[in-house]
Amino acid sequence: MSDQSFANLSLPPAQLKNLEHLGYREMTPIQALALPLALAGKDLIAQAKTGSGKTATFALPLLKQLNPRDFGTQALVLCPTRELATQVATEIRRLARYQQNIKVVTLCGGQSIGPQIGSLEHGAHIVVGTPGRIKDHLRKKTLSLKRAKCVVLDEADRMLEMGFIEDMRTIIEQTPASRQTLFFSATFPKDIKAISVQFQKDPEHVQVESLHNDQQIDQQFYICQKSERLESLVKLLCLHQPQAAVVFCNTKQATQQVCAHLREQGISASALHGDLEQRDRDQVLVQFKQLSCTVLVATDVAARGLDVDDLPLVVNYDLPRDAEVYVHRIGRTGRAGKAGFALSLLADSERYKFDAIADYQQRELEFEAVETLTVEAATIPAPPFVTLCIAGGRKEKVRPGDVLGALTGEAGINGKAVGKITVMDYVTYVAIERGQANKALKRLTDGKIKGRKFKVRKLR
Known part of the structure; x- marks a missing residue:
């Protein structure tokens, strides 16, 4: 048994079997450092990057403490965004499979509060949510944290x-x-230190490499006039022909301007910023993850919770004011040992930002003029998939297998033409190879899913 084995931890045998079934082979560095302390009941400050396995690091201890027969809220997980809260709740449910009837409720803004109140009335062992909505429920007294053992x-x-x-x-x-x-x-x-002093008891501080290893990310900087920035961005995208790319802007206005310009050039793009309605935000993120939108143009705050395992390219249309934000942005590419690629545009007046980024990373960085690049392609190919939106989801008991069956049943479309299927509370999104999209739309519109008719539309 290796030192990194979960079997070395004081976990129930049924949980160890569940971990093996879920593909948890060995502990990640943060898990190996933090889990023994957290399982021993210690307070903890853990510094770790996204994708380091931190969800299991807090989920395993809080699940071990639960009394399944007590339906009061025994654990609370606060997350910055709805997307992250949804990911965390999904993973906790998987890790909780070793014991029956553990109820995990997600409480986030952007969703109607009524159904959330209904869910809480039936009890919730674990609540995962965003601060604003958790505070709303506490104020309405629809949530009590008086029995919380772990926060x-x-x-x-x-x-x-x-x-x-x-x-x-x-x-x-x-x-x-x-x-x-x-x-x-x-x-x-x-500010984190101040909150820790106020609310934690002798916390243990563990840290693994908190920023992504920027050595595996190829960083290239291009200087250009501010007036030529839009054309320069198109030039870089046409040069690299990415299947998926995130373009970072510093303001909502810039995301809208950049998105509109890319579309004019025939490039599939969507803007992601803080003023989007939650439904539109979900739709944009799903299309990007389903490879039916090539370029996501986003602000930093809007991109919180965007977790894409295999993102080939990040572009800084605007360099951020803070070098640490830059490192977080580019850390979205080059994950899981893969090589990453980050391109940045800068004006001559932004040389100080470039210097700060180099100092922060303690490495030599170079830039070149964007005019030196030779580009042959005038645009980039259309995305490989089209997303269809079905007006029925988890609440109507729709499952991915039901959608796949409806599409591929007798004389249906080939299963290989079906991409990711994302089931949400009230809608389901399914990715279809572009050439088969109209046939799939007709199939779903004319047919039934689980014996029921649902409205279906093709997203742009």
């Missing part, structure tokens, strides 16, 4: 950046003093 702040530094510090304080103050408090954060700013 987790996931991506605590992001919650601070987004202005949630007072909400975080208000929420933690409504939990028992005897609770276990676990902080997970990529960075450790002074």
Whole structure:
């Protein structure tokens, strides 16, 4: 048995079997450092990057503490965004499979509060949510944290950046003093230290490489006039022909301007910014992950919770004001040992930002003029998939297998033409190879799913 084996931990045999079934082979560095401490009931500050296995690091200890017969809320996980909360809740449910009837409820803004209140009335062992909506439920007295044994702040530094510090304080103050408090954060700013001093008892501080290994990310910088920035971005995209790329802008206005320009050039693009309605935001993210939209043009705050395992390219249309933000942006490519690629545009007046990024990474960086590049292609290919939206989801008991069956049944389309299927509460998104999209749309419109008719439309 290796030193990194989960079998070395004080976990129930049924959970160890479940971990093996879920493909948890060996502990990641953060798990090996933090799990023994968290399982022993210690308070913790853990510095680790996204994708390091931190969800299991807090989920395993809080699941071990649960009393399944008590339907009061025994654990609370606070996340900065709805997307991250949804990912975390999904993973906790998987890790909870070793014991029956563990109820995990997600409470986030952007969704109607009524159904959430209904879910809470039936009890919730674990609540995962965003600070604003958790505070709403506490104020309405639809949620009580008086029996919480464990409180987790996931991506605590992001919650601070987004202005949630007072909400975080208000929420933690409504939990028992005897609770276990676990902080997970990529960075450790002074505000996190202040909250830790206020709410944690002798916390252990563990840290693994908190920023992505930028050595596996090829960083290239191009200087250009501000007036030529849009044309320069198109030039870079045409040169590299990515199947998927995230373009970062510093403002909502810039995301809209860049997105409109890319579309004019025949490039599939969608904007992601803080003013989008939650439904539109979900749709944009799903299309990007399903490879039916090539370029996602995003602000930093809007991109929180965007977790794409295999992102080939990140572009900084605007360099951020903070070098650490730059490193977080480019860390979205080059994950899981893959080589990553990051391109950045800068004006002559932004040389100080370039210098700050080089200093922060303690490495030599170079830039060249964008005019030196020779580009033959005038645009990039259309995305390989088209996303169809079905007006029925989890609440109507729709499952991915039902959609696949409806598409591929007698004389249906080839299963290989069906990409990712994403089932949400009230809608389901299915990716179809572009050449088969119209046939699939007709098939779903004319046919039935689980014996029922659903409205289906093709997303642009």
